[in-house]
Amino acid sequence: MIGLWDTTGNEVVKALAAERRNAGGVASGMALTLIVVVDEKRVREAEAAATVAAAAHPCRLLVVVRSDVERNRDRLDAEIVVGGRLGPCEAVVTRMYGRLALHAESVVMPLLVPDVPVVTWWHGDPPEEIATDFLGVVADRRITDSARSPEPIAALRQRARDYAPGDTDLAWTRTTPWRTLVAGAFDTTQAEVTEAIVTAPPNDPTAALMAGWLGSRLGITPRWEPTDGYPRMREVQLRCANGDELTLTRDESQATFRRTGRQDRQLPLVRRPLGDELAEELRRLDADQVYSEALGASAGLTGLDRRPAQRVHVWRDPATAQRTEAQATAHAGPALDG
Template identity: 90%
Template sequence: MIGLWDTTGNEVVKALAAERRSAGGVASGMALTLIVVTDEKRVRDAEAAATVAAAAHPCRLLVVVRADVERNRDRLDAEIVVGGRLGPCEAVVMRMYGRLALHAESVVMPLLVPDVPVVTWWHGEPPTEIATDFLGVVADRRITDTAQAPDPLAALRLRAEDYAPGDTDLAWTRITPWRTLVAGAFDTTQAQVTEATIVAPPKDPTAALMSGWLSSRLGITPRWEATEEFPRMRQVQLRCANGDELTLTRDDSRATFRRTGQQDRTLPLVRRPLGDELAEELRRLDADQVYAEALGASAGLADLDRRPAQRVHIWKDPTTAERTRAGATAHAGPADN
């Protein structure tokens, strides 16, 4: 491991090359570059998840920790790890302070592995518009997590409005086991589904995407039965034209599958660690059309997969917006009598 404090992007590039030579690493073995955008309080969780994902997908891991963008003096601290605590990958953890944090691409771009896809993952509240972050514009795949937002359903709506092919969300990844079990229930029947009910918390983005998926696949509008008794999606009920009812109910790490005229079955439905969810998304580097259709159905927007895949960078200075809001508040006063 090499630690560089108050350094420059050029020094980071040189130090990574030197560490690679000493460790015997070769860039030709890299399947992708994974950029992780996070903040200081989430960086350890992000590193742990990325380590698991890197074990399944050889990559160069670039962790960008943005902090204190209003600091008067720019600063870059970097930690370079090749085949160490972050797994079998080449990793650079960069803490950026001051205005440098708003121009992270100036340091990140020279570190991208040539001729391999780039994936950017925001571990934290997703950006309102991905095009305002150059690290998202340069990526072939972009992974967000609406569950990290204060209002997950509003964030999911923004993901639909801002969608471009190549986007995905970990809320979608979390319902992969649900979708697998629901789809498997129709291996032995051709009955048409006429109604569906989802039991879940009122702001659960996984339930919203499950509803969108059922709607896009079956042409129905599922009913959402809100409950505060459970922290995440609890149950999916399907009613068929022939009178059969299928119910999948989650209970901790397993689910009970009930079907009219058959005995109940217990099936695995484990909540996976964050690293496993990230690794699943790295398995595919093309656009996920099924996700686009489910997201569009949940938000009432059509043809998301027909939008242009490339974005044009939009410069946005968050500190200017904060100063504008602060100034407006300072000048606001009680109404004249």
Template identity: 85%
Template sequence: MIGLWDTTGNEVVKALAAERRSAGGVASGMALTLIVVVDEKRVREAEAAATIAAAAHPCRLLVVVRSDVERDRNRLDAEIVVGGRLGPCEAVVTRMYGRLALHAESVVMPLLVPDVPVVTWWHGEPPAEIATDFLGVVADRRITDAAQAADPVEALRQRARDYVPGDTDLAWTRITLWRTLVAGAFDTTEAQVTDATVVAPRTDPTAALMRGWLAARLGIDPRWQHTDQHPRMHEVQLRCANGDELTLTRDDSMAIFRRTGQEDRHLPLVRRPLGDELAEELRRLDADQVYAEALGAAAGLTGLDQRPAQRVHVWKDPAEAQRAEAGITAHSGTSGQVPA
């Protein structure tokens, strides 16, 4: 590992090139560049997940940690790891302080691997509009996690409003096994589903996407039965036109599949590590139309997959918003009224 403290972007590029040469040209086998945006307190967690994903998808890992934007003095610290604790990939962990943190692209752009796709993953709550963040605009794929938001279901609605082909969310990845088991139940029957119920907490984004997926695939309006007895989605119930009922119930790391007239079946339904979920999303670098349809159905929007794939960067200075808010507060303190 090479540590560079209070350095510059040019020095990071030079140090990475030198380390790559000494390691034997690791970059020749890179399939993509993975940009990870994360808070300082969760860096190790994000690194562990990215290490698992990089084992399946050789990549250059760029970890962006933004801190203390209000600091008067800009500072850049960096760690460069090639084939070390972060697995077989090349990794650069950058910590940006002061106004530099608002211009992460000035450090990230020279570090991108030429001619390979770019994926940005926010391990935390992403910007309300990914288009306002350059790290989202430069990416071919953008991975968010609605579960990290204060209101996960509303965060999914925001992802739908802000959706552009290439976006995805780890809440969608977490129902891959659910969708596989539900779809597999119809391998031996052609009965039409007329009604469905999803049993889950009201704040579970996976349940919202499951309802959206069932609605988009089956043309029905699934009910959401809220429960406080289970921390995440617990059951999916389907009713068919021929009178059959199918139920898939989570039981720890297993699922119990029940169908009218048949014996219960026990099927694996394991909650995977974060790194495995991330690796699944890195398998595809094109737009996920099925996700777009499910997200649109969950949010009550249509035509998400028909939107232009190109994003336009709109930079916003958070300091301006803070100054505006401070001005409003000062004005209200003087007059007793907040201007319209």
């Protein structure tokens, strides 16, 4: 590992090139560049997940930690790891302070691997509009996680309003085992589904996307029933026109599948580690139309997949926004007193 403290972007590029030469064959065959935007307190968690994903998808990992934007003096610290503790990848962990943190692209852009896709993952709250962040504009795929928001369902609706082809969310990734088991139930029947019920906590974005998927696939509006203290999506129930009922009920790491006239079956339904979820999303680098339909159905919007894939960077200075808000409050004060 190479540590650079109070350095510059040019020095980081030079140090990475030198470390790649020293590593030799370890630093070859990069399939993509993975940009991870994360808070300082979650850096190790994000690194662990990215290490798992990099084992399946060799990549250059660029970790962006932005702190203390209001600091008067800009500063850049960096760690460079090639074929070390972060597995078979090239990794650059950058910590940006002051106004530099608002212009992370000035450091990140020279570090992108040429001629390979770019994926940006926000391990935490992304910008309200991803188009306002250059790290979202430069990416071919953008990964968020609504479950980490203080208001997950509101965050999911915002992702629908801001959606462009190439966006995805790890809450959607967590529906994969459920969707696999539910879809498999129809291998032996052609019965029309007339009613769907999803039982889950009222703020579960995975359940919201599961309901959206059922609605977009089946042409119905699923009913949402709250769980009684269970922290995650508990059950999916389908009722068919021929009177059959199909129920998938989760119990920790397995699920019970019940179907009218059939014997109950126990099926695996394991909660996967974060790294496995990230690795799944890195398998595809094109737009996920099924996700866009499920997201649109959950938010009551249509035509998400027909939106233009190109994003345009819109620079918004948070300091200017704060000053504008403060001025508006100051002007409003005397009128309220009167």
